[in-house]
Amino acid sequence: MLLFVFAVIVLLIALNALYVGAEFAAVSVRKSAVKQMAGEGNVFAKRVLPILEDGVRLDRYVATCQIGITLSSLILGAFAEYTLAFRLSPVFEGLFHLRHETATSAAVIVILVVLAIVQMVLAELVPKTLALLYPTRTVLVTYLPIAWSTFIFKGPIVLFNGCATLILKIFGFQTSTHRHIHTSDELAILLEQVHEDGVLEPDEHARLQRALSLDAWSAAELMVPRRSVETIDRHAPIDEIVAAVARSHYTRLPVYEGSSDNVIMVLHTKDVVAAIASQGTIESIEPMLRQLHAVPEVMKADKLLNLMRRRRTQMMSIIDEYGTFVGIVTVEDILSEVFGAIGDEFKAGQPLPEVLADGRVRLPGMMRPDEAQRWIGLLWKGESNTIAGLVTEALKMLPSPGDRVEIQGLEVEVEDVEERVVRSVLVKPTQKISEAQS
Template structure:
């Protein structure tokens, strides 16, 4: 009888052990584990090794827990039945029912609820403390775990699942959610969230989405003299300008403003012109950035599938995809809001909805799909915006005044006394 009680106690201890490590390891994030490893915390490397094989870890824990719980149930039932038999109790059904109730209560409370509640509050400490015992147990139970994994794999695959020993353990969606949550909790600011989100989208963005379109290209005719070229650079305010021959479909190079500062008027701009790279519209901007760094160039000509010049793109355009609009020393920062007359206003496309409503005393609806007045207009238009497009909402008309790189940069808002019942879109 004493031996049975000792073995029963051991089963309960193992049940507690497996429950506590199961919760500790599932609650412990891979980021936390990596941080512990970097700090050189004792046992962290072993914890990482166990976490890096989640399917094996789960199998070992479940096998061990089930063996411990079944062993405890069998022994407890045997002890209870023997106890009542020695006292002359013959109603075996009642005894079995009582035994089942007692063992279920003990396993539920001492083998599940208590250890798991302790583990969830101290996951990192418990994972470190029990890393070595768990590693030893995993070695012992590996043969059983392997056999059961092989047997279960076809059934898992049948329902579209996959037993994988490796990650990824942190997906892009997980990171986006983490960033959004951090902003809501005040850990990071909105502009920081926007910058991090831009990095995620960076590799999916094509050159066509960020380039300066052909109608907006400022360029120099290769036949002009140095004096005229200098004046063009002054007028445009750009530090680099493409040079063309005959038309924009024959761009032959690029001229840097700094190269014209100490040039000889007897020479032509071709003597100071630098080579330019040509890239397709569909090229990803992260690939282009690497190419520009390799070639040590800051500007590229964008061509379409027919070889026609469709735009130009600079390194500044690419960087702005992450950090937002960059104004150089020649650019004048525009006001977000400018009143023209009693009912007419010019506003920046990036002006927030709440600020627009407050300044103009209007009621543009807010949505999870947009934060700015430009976002509202695009959502109403349902297409890429062009200058002259307009939308009407209640008693206001919003028209697109300026578009840069497919983004609305300036809008005109006209307030009217008549309330229009239906929203109107036009262009």
Template sequence: MPELGVGFKLFLVFLLIAATAFFVAAEFAVVKVRDSRIQQLINEGNKKALNAKKVTSNLDEYLSACQLGITLTALGLGWLGKPAVAVLFYPLLAQLQLTQGTISAISFVVGFSIISFLHVVVGELAPKTLAIQRAEKVTLWLSGPLILFYKALYPFIWVLNGSARILVRALGLRNISEHSESHSEEEIRMIMLQSHQSGEINQTELDFTNNVFLMTEKVVTEIMIPRPDMVCLYTNLSFEENLKIVQSEKYGRYPVCEGDKDHVVGYIHTKDLLDLCVDKSRSPSLLELIRKPLLVYEFTPLIDIMKKMQKERTQIAIVLDEYAGTAGLVTIEDILEEIVGEIQDEYDQDYSPITKLQPGHYLVDGRVSLADIAQELGIYLESEDVYTIGGWFMAHMQGPLTEGTSFEYKNNKFTVTETKSNRVMKIEIKEISENVNIDVP
């Protein structure tokens, strides 16, 4: 076999370093790129994305191909690179009149250092950084050549990959392709937060996503309008009396009760009332307008109620307690407000459930949920049986409440400022110093 010239050897060294860079970039890019993004590009008609999908769907095989390519190029650099570079420095060192052994040793060290530097920096570190920062583009460009390399050396890759799988399974581990690519809720939240910090999504989109996750964890008791606050129409009242209630309250829908609120027979829509009022040919009757109510129980998840409302094509549901009595009602608007925030129409009065008086000093509606107290004020009030701040206060005091009743808990003083029929309507929360903290058991 004829001896290769130094120039040709250096050219081969350049090709081997370029090949190393190719395999390193491909390896990091296919691991970093998001499958969802590749699928999106396929849906948009990007032909290169088809090759990328084939690679990312068979990571075990193609990562093995990358590793084989890196190994082969490293061996080639060791065989050709170090001697070729050492030969370049040999004449220069010979002029120093050193011994043959010293010249050979120095030439080898210099050649080894230069090739190692080029291999690490140009062949590995730079391609790795490029692949991580431009994973999508690198994957699209390199997937086609990587597939060709895989097919050309398939027998070797099959043997090596099969041997690796046997070893991995013997250690009780799973192959890469068997790992789930799904993300947990906390991981999705972290991804969304990072996307917001990098400017990919805005604050509103981040808030909506977090609110959706919080909403799916809530049950209807946490957001329903409680029974005492329900505005109802009654079958034992005259049409004119019920009409006065509608004109006064200005809601779109009203539960209709027979006797009391434990006997909800349905609901009416104010549009139907308008039609009945316009028609002067007959005597108006509330009973003919009643629609069948949607009944749910107090511990039903909000997401299930929303699905039932969509299926039944209704926007109001009556909430029942464990004794089948009326616990309250919930509307589709109440559920949507858990995602998008407070929705107010033309007839809603300005209302703020949490009013900041001063730093560390708040006035809170008794119906505010403990989850909202934790989220808005950073005060975590533990309770397994109640969901509102008013209910939590009553559970801790265990007795009649009057305005001015107060106690201290976790560096905060809670004071009732307004009551109605033994219900806590308003609570003042004021931060106090730690040295007077008194925890109520």
């Protein structure tokens, strides 16, 4: 008889562990992993995937686990008290000379405390840990028992879920699925943890971090400034336009109408070349022009990228607060924030950062101060978006080659100037920087 009692107790603890593991696995498993296994023909993965993709069904699945946990715990406590208390009370009577009622109460307390400890360890902590370590395997292994339980508990599930939803609505809370949606800050923390665990390589970690911080950059900080943009007049003679296309190193040329501030179209040079190749000549570029959408210079990079994707364009013009055309931004400009320097035709010809033999660092004038930090060991702060702007701010006059100025403790020498704009500078960094950083 005693053996049967312990067998029932073990069974109830196992059921509790099953429901706990199934619940944690269901809310922590990656759908992509289950989807991959379903694609490979795993039968249980095919059954589980629709549940994970449907918030309502996932709610029912989790509710089944919670009902199973509650029922198994209650039954375990009641069964153990009923079957073991009367066996243990005579022991307490003999050892401590207690009255029967007192010995029975003490036996019940001891049984419940021991069961609580055993259940906490074996039916809660162990299955939870295993489910979090192996969520995919756990959710597949526990699918059939939970599916059967869902059918058995169908009535109570509907009743309890309905009551819970009603109570939440009464207090003004929005109901949602059990799957947690991480914010960008939470994702950044998770990335840091994964990186510390050695799962991500440093370059991969850096790229993912930059992808999450796109909302930190504005269009003005990423754009190619107006002075570096080659444009053509929409109504210029066709011979001049063809000659400009032939001279240009770019595949896309912004087109203005009337004033050079009114940049409204873009011409793909490949369209001109294709037309000349097929027809021998062209009479007008109008059929080849494509609309160039404008955005304010304060628009953030993440929103800008989404806008480009929706409008299926790779270039946009940037307008300042006065409605003046101040530059262009391309998909390459945004992606370079995530993947590092990408060969952008509009930035071709600019000096590249490099460490010189004397320990100084050559930096391009159009580089952003935050990009220069890894080269000079210091984050320059100021109102300008470029090193050229910072140098001009510090000099308080138009720069000339050879001008020297101190910026936040670093000596900066103007190396090259083009059309009154600093093209490159030489900086003595705060620490020795090797070319391996490039």
